[in-house]
Amino acid sequence: MSSSSFLLKNCTLFIDDKITYNANLLIVHGKIHSIHEDDELDIDVETWDMQGKYVFPGFVDIHVHGAHGQTFNSSSVEIWEDIMLAHALAGSTTLLPTVMTDTKPNMLQALAVGTDLNRQGRVAGIHLEGPYLNFEQRGAHDAKDLLLPQDDFIESLRDYFHAIKLVTLAPELEGMSSLIQTLHAHQIIVSAGHSVANAQVIERSKQIGLSHFTHLWSGQTLLTKHGPWRNLGLIDIALSSENMTAEMIADGFHLPEELVKIAYRCLGKDRLCLISDASAGTGLPQESHFVMGSSEGIVKEGVALSVCGNSFCGSTSFLTDIFRFCVHKAGIPIAEAVQMATSTPAKIIGIDHIVGRIEPGRNADLLIMNEDLTVYSVLQQGVKVKEKIRSYDST
Incomplete structure (x- = not known):
């Protein structure tokens, strides 16, 4: 599918919560030109018969760390590109690469790579997870690299504010109010x-x-x-919130199906988005060791664990794996699960006018799936995503 104009025929098309059967999608110069429900189209272009396959907007992953032994904490453009390709092949055509807590030089070098790729329009922006996190809830983030907002690292971050779209932080830390206000003033999601x-x-x-x-x-x-008194935890505050959004790693490990159902019922498809939180362990065999920031993890029992075994270290799932779990295990209606992986995350980070929906004028970023929700093909700007074949000089 690389012609300047072509027709995807006999699609099962998902636009918001509407499902259109036997639809025809005309792609022109990498963009969605028009949608037709008429089988008798008099258009002289290359035609691809989808035979009823599902056609979704390309998935949007706003929390993703890596794949195949590599992470976005790297300063290598080639490594970033390899991770992006791995996720694109799996159906995620838009990423918010996530740089996690690490040494200051490593974080700044990774942010520099992400900023250049964002300037080129190749990534939607950057998600910075840390280093302003609470020690007690740090998970796999290395304690020695956690910082308080009074640190001068904030000044170094300012050079990348135009590319950073989302920052995860612990709002209770001393001095955090000033940072939240600063980030918000720069239109960064906090x-x-x-x-x-x-x-x-x-x-x-x-x-x-x-x-x-x-x-x-x-x-x-x-x-x-405390005695008879109940003190709300952060999860209770999130689930009972109004107007705020949230994300979940619905992989069956971080969240079993019962918790996925609770989150979905509380927040719904418009405020809850699916994320992969994919680690460097995604795509690696069992017992593989990998590095995440300044922490070490292992692929074990179907998920990524810190080597000490006390916490998860990201997931080993692509976003399409998360999506399948939501539909097949948690019973979320497929059209709503699609929104939670496309238009909802796109809206959260303010790019829903560009990606996340099948609509004339938008880029032809499309995920084509079989009836069992396995990936059949992926298009980015109307071009089929293919494995990159590297040639190595053997001399």
Whole structure:
């Protein structure tokens, strides 16, 4: 599918919560030109018969660390490109590469790569997860690299504010209010994560720019009791919130199907998005070791674990794997699960006018799936995503 104009015929097309059967999608110069429900189209272009296959917008992953042993904490453009390709082949045509807590030089070098790729229009922006996280809820983030907002690292970050689209932080840390206000002023989405913030802190932070919650139930406190009194955990605050958005790693490990159902019922398809949180272990065999920031992980029992075994270290899933779990295991209607992987995350980071929907004038970023929700083909700007074949000089 590389012609300047072609027709995808006999598609099962998903546009928001509407499903159109036997639809025909005309692609011209890498963009969606028009949608037709008439089988008798008098258009002289190359035609591809989809035979009823599902055609979705390309998935949008706003929390993704890596794949195949590599992460976006790297300073290598080639490594970033390899990770992007791996996720594109799996159906995620738009990424918010996530740089996690690491040494200051490593984070800044990774941010520089992401900023250049963002300037070229190759990534939607950058998600910075850390280093301003709570020690108690740090998960796989290395404690020695955690910082407080008073640190001069913030000044170094300013050079990358135009590319950073999302920052995960613990709003209860001393001096955090000023940082939240600064990020919000630069139109950066501020998310509470790896945090022990109580309801009062979240409400105050919401008033100055906090709008999102990072990976529900992961790095979040739970309900506790002191005598007869119940103190809300961060997860309770997130699920009962109004107008705020959230993300979940619905891989069957971070969240079993019961918790996925609870999050979906509380927040719905318009405020809850699916993320992969894919680690460097994604795509690696069992017992493989890998590095995430300044932390080490291992692929074990179907998921990524820190080597000490005390926490998850990201997932080993692509976003299409998460999507399948939501539909097949958690029973979320397929059209709504599609929105949670496309238009909802796109809206959260402010790019829903560009990606996340099948609509004339938008880029032809499309995910074509079989009835069992396995990937059949992926298009980026109307071109089929293919494996990159490298040639190595053997001399």
